[in-house]
Amino acid sequence: xxxxxxxxxxxxxxxxxxxxxxxxxxxxxxxxxxxxxxxxxxxxxxxxxxxxxxxxxxxxxxxxxxxxxxxxxxxxxxxxxxxxxxxxxxxxxxxxxxxxxxxxxxxxxxxxxxxxxxxxxxxxxxxxxxxxxxxxxxxxxxxxxxxxxxxxxxxxxxxxxxxxxxxxxxxxxxxxxxxxxxxxxxxxxxxxxxxxxxxxxxxxxxxxxxxxxxxxxxxxxxxxxxxxxxxxxxxxxxxxxxxxxxxxxxxxxxxxxxxxxxxxxxxxxxxxxxxxxxxxxxxxxxxxxxxxxxxxxxxxxxxxxxxxxxxxxxxxxxxxxxxxxxxxxxxxxxxxxxxxxxxxxxxxxxxxxxxxxxxxxxxxxxxxxxxxxxxxxxxxxxxxxxxxxxxxxxxxxxxxxxxxxxxxxxxxxxxxxxxxxxxxxxxxxxxxxxxxxxxxxxxxxxxxxxxxxxxxxxxxxxxxxxxxxxxxxxxxxxxxxxxxxxxxxxxxxxxxxxxxxxxxxxxxxxxxxxxxxxxxxxxxxxxxxxxxxxxxxxxxxxxxxxxxxxxxxxxxxxxxxxxxxxxxxxxxxxxxxxxxxxxxxxxxxxxxxxxxxxxxxxxxxxxxxxxxxxxxxxxxxxxxxxxxxxxxxxxxxxxxx
Numbered sequence: 001x002x003x004x005x006x007x008x009x010x011x012x013x014x015x016x017x018x019x020x021x022x023x024x025x026x027x028x029x030x031x032x033x034x035x036x037x038x039x040x041x042x043x044x045x046x047x048x049x050x051x052x053x054x055x056x057x058x059x060x061x062x063x064x065x066x067x068x069x070x071x072x073x074x075x076x077x078x079x080x081x082x083x084x085x086x087x088x089x090x091x092x093x094x095x096x097x098x099x100x101x102x103x104x105x106x107x108x109x110x111x112x113x114x115x116x117x118x119x120x121x122x123x124x125x126x127x128x129x130x131x132x133x134x135x136x137x138x139x140x141x142x143x144x145x146x147x148x149x150x151x152x153x154x155x156x157x158x159x160x161x162x163x164x165x166x167x168x169x170x171x172x173x174x175x176x177x178x179x180x181x182x183x184x185x186x187x188x189x190x191x192x193x194x195x196x197x198x199x200x201x202x203x204x205x206x207x208x209x210x211x212x213x214x215x216x217x218x219x220x221x222x223x224x225x226x227x228x229x230x231x232x233x234x235x236x237x238x239x240x241x242x243x244x245x246x247x248x249x250x251x252x253x254x255x256x257x258x259x260x261x262x263x264x265x266x267x268x269x270x271x272x273x274x275x276x277x278x279x280x281x282x283x284x285x286x287x288x289x290x291x292x293x294x295x296x297x298x299x300x301x302x303x304x305x306x307x308x309x310x311x312x313x314x315x316x317x318x319x320x321x322x323x324x325x326x327x328x329x330x331x332x333x334x335x336x337x338x339x340x341x342x343x344x345x346x347x348x349x350x351x352x353x354x355x356x357x358x359x360x361x362x363x364x365x366x367x368x369x370x371x372x373x374x375x376x377x378x379x380x381x382x383x384x385x386x387x388x389x390x391x392x393x394x395x396x397x398x399x400x401x402x403x404x405x406x407x408x409x410x411x412x413x414x415x416x417x418x419x420x421x422x423x424x425x426x427x428x429x430x431x432x433x434x435x436x437x438x439x440x441x442x443x444x445x446x447x448x449x450x451x452x453x454x455x456x457x458x459x460x461x462x463x464x465x466x467x468x469x470x471x472x473x474x475x476x477x478x479x480x481x482x483x484x485x486x487x488x489x490x491x492x493x494x495x496x497x498x499x500x501x502x503x504x505x506x507x508x509x510x511x512x513x514x515x516x517x518x519x520x521x522x523x524x525x526x527x528x529x530x531x532x533x534x535x536x537x538x539x540x541x542x543x544x545x546x547x548x549x550x551x552x553x554x555x556x557x558x559x560x561x562x563x564x565x566x567x568x569x570x571x572x573x574x575x576x577x578x579x580x581x582x583x584x585x586x587x588x589x590x591x592x593x594x595x596x597x598x599x600x601x602x603x604x605x606x607x608x609x610x611x612x613x614x615x616x617x618x619x620x621x622x623x624x625x626x627x628x629x630x631x632x633x634x635x636x637x638x639x640x641x
Contacts, residue, residue: 057143059142060140064137068600069591071558071604071634073134073187073634076132078140079097083144083544084514086564089618092260093233093260093263095214100495102491102526103618106425107125108154109154110147111132112162116252118256120278123306129235146422148421149423154425165195166203167195168195169194170196172192176638177189179212181230183216202246209237210238212236213233214234214261215233216228219627220571242254250284258275259273264624272309276308277305280301282301294329296329298327299324313352317349318349318350318352335378337379339375345368346368347367349364351364369394371390375387382409385406386404386405387405389404397427397432402422402442404419404422415452416448423445442470443468443492449462457502458501458502462498463497465497474486477621489523490520492519510544512545515541516540538567538616539565541563545560545561557588557589564583566581570617583613586611589602590603597639603633612627613629
């Protein structure tokens, strides 16, 4: 994964030392990749593109070759290979993410598909596993750090933008996959896509269907009761993503129907369907007024039905967000680029169950948000200076202002980054429903990165970070059992992430290391009383390895490894957190490409060593750990992948 960060175990360097030197015609391959201009996630067409080494953020680019080599079936599986990202359990059968040791759901990580946000709108949570497929993805761009200055109140800790293939498909594309664990079929997927261009018109449509299960290991409901999950903890997803472009105008529509089997006993015994449904449509136009100035007006409308139980229709709440925005790009000089924009949205929540109301007794709850942002990038021969900020006014939560500063540059084979930014998490409709006085939580982050290209094929980098979250908005139980949201004192983390990468004629090889420690944490929901340097549910250390080794021109072997350190979490009946041991998960795939038929045949094993994974709750009230899957055998057939 290019742009990830480095200084990793000695075994990685030893493996590199034993590799024969690559051919001369590949001497600039790695350098070219590092300097490839990459559009920053959630940008529109007018945003300035720049190389990974100069981008004013800690940026990861996951290429299509890496996605296919990994064998990952969905976003959750590929993000496990990214430094700083860890999986943790939410409640009601849902998995989400931690970033750099901090629990990241509920508006702290913005995940987009082709620029349209996928976080549900009631709590702004993420729900991962068996959804957001990767077979038709061109690349994934990730900011592992604050993004609010450009992208608003759901980008406090990270931004992930999944970019699908469009016209480059050049026709039809299809894939089928089947996975089986030791006990039962664990997942079946089918995808179909068509994309291309005719004259000034470009078009693409993808459709996806997945039927699967979270795990086949037992779930401990309490100290004496367990529930077998094989064939019950289902993960079912049906999604369509379509777009058309014509002379600067683009229209995109998305529909996603995702069902998670809630086996946790939240609303009674048995497995209940917990649904996350979203529809979105977006229209925008790139208006080039001159060679140096352009405007991109945009309209987006999303409807989100999150945490919906068909068996409990009184809990049905639909939230819609209508957004009107315009973004501008101005290049007044060769060394200066300015990006600016205005954005306004209205969120409207309606209760749809008989007799159901919001906390104020109404069946409709709405608020508005207005924002203005700007960023200037000034370049000199060897460095770039970035200054920017965002101002928002929320009709209920008040105002927020977050600045960002960056100093990046390259000196020969070396590069550096010095970054400082503030970010915020804006309260959304359920936060304000339970506590109308809820305020945005605010984050201050300092980052520094050093990197070096040691040869034409080997690069390495390391970054340090310090994250301080003030007034964190945390859910707390109340005597009536309803619960509320409160702004508490502070939390955060500090640590480093590192990477070393080799790219040659035999393939590629990447190792990463992530370390963090708690940075002041008087928030009980995230604290580990007996180990103050830990944050709940997330390991302090993580090591990853990914490789793709060319056996012949058409056959490749692709192993990968994710090693999570020990972590603390609450088990069934626990009054205080217990220590869960370190866990290493290894995957291995063989890929065979039949060039003339445009076929890719893959076979592999996930969790090769059958490691007992436990996804521990990312906060104290999340419930018992969700067990991960056992060893899975998987095969895939893809056409025009």
